[in-house]
Ligand SMILES: Nc1ncnc2c1ncn2[C@@H]1O[C@H](COP(=O)(O)OP(=O)(O)O)[C@@H](O)[C@H]1O
């Protein structure tokens with residue numbers, strides 16, 4: 098994709114800044130990658146150009162994937178496993194990043210200034226009152242740095258959470274930049290579905306809608322004892338029947354009535370969520386369960402979207418590759434006069450959109466800009482935080498310019514400690 102690494106002509110200005118975004122979502126299916134060369138417009142300071150040099154996807158090593166899924170609630174796991182996986186996931190991310198850069202002939206440091214790694218979420222801690230206490234992503238950034246030689250930005254949610262926010266949604270930053278000129282709901286159908294509402298009076302808003310692929314994948318994995326990871330092309334759901342009692346029991350979850358911004362994850366929509374929520378009603382065969390879960394996703398998205406005066410839904414994420422889900426969603430939205438578009442048709446690769454988001458967050462941080470938008474009323478942050486934050490932590494550590502590092506040019510051989518108790 099794009100123009101590759103052709104040398105810049107003498108008139109080229111300002112300096113481009115190229116970022117590799119790495120994303121692995123709640124489905125734990127693959128690492129999505131996007132290499133984006135950013136360049137502010139020479140005439141219009143409100144315009145940022147992003148050239149998609151390459152996008153791609155690297156499947157997780159099946160062993161790492163299995164181990165990650167086995168750590169998710171309701172299963173119990175211990176700190177030794179976390180530690181081991183933090184290293185293994187970091188190595189997996191580093192391998193994927195280094196392989197991708199090599200494949201596209203991008204020289205670390207010369208052609209790529211920054212890698213942004215979301216990491217793999219193990220736990221997103223939402224309190225009873227809907228506020229977020231913490232969000233844990235693993236994948237050691239030092240391993241990614243060791244593999245690529247490029248500085249790594251990671252831990253993208255903690256600054257926002259420390260300022261009282263949900264640490265989510267992050268997507269509105271990109272969605273508002275891309276789609277803000279028209280009343281739009283940007284929808285991502287990952288393990289969890291999320292939307293951003295842009296281009297409407299009342300300001301930008303968004304958050305997690307509910308489960309998309311997570312419950313369907315879990316049902317398929319359980320029924321096939323792990324042999325299959327998803328309902329490929331919705332083939333099973335297509336021959337299933339929707340169980341209305343089960344659907345109503347699932348729709349009764351108070352989560353769907355929480356106001357935006359709201360966030361959730363696989364610690365809430367667990368592999369045994371359907372059985373926990375619906376009891377004996379959950380006892381249906383696999384095609385029927387999948388048909389009912391498709392309907393749950395389509396309805397919850399339709400209801401969330403149609404609360405706003407949007408004209409179109411721009412869809413991305415793996416759920417857009419499920420024709421049964423996609424068709425049902427298009428039908429339900431169509432009944433409300435809303436068109437379902439594929440992000441790819443608007444020039445945004447649907448499977449790499451979140452990786453592009455990571456790259457954009459990296460560009461913001463590198464320029465000292467916040468990675469979350471202000472709240473709809475112009476105060477605080479859209480995530481519910483008290484103020485907008487610059488996101489992430491940089492690896493390797495670099496002394497800030499304000500520190501007096503120049504006065505200690507040599508590694509000392511001795512420390513004389515004075516004072517103390
Ligand atoms: N051809 C397909 N048919 C049905 N489902 C699909 C297909 N391709 C992808 N998916 C679903 O999309 C999921 C991955 O979507 P993705 O956007 O990567 O989610 P996440 O961001 O949570 O990782 C898979 O786990 C699977 O459930």
Ligand SMILES: [Mg+2]
Nearest residue numbers: 122124126127
């Ligand atoms: Mg994925």
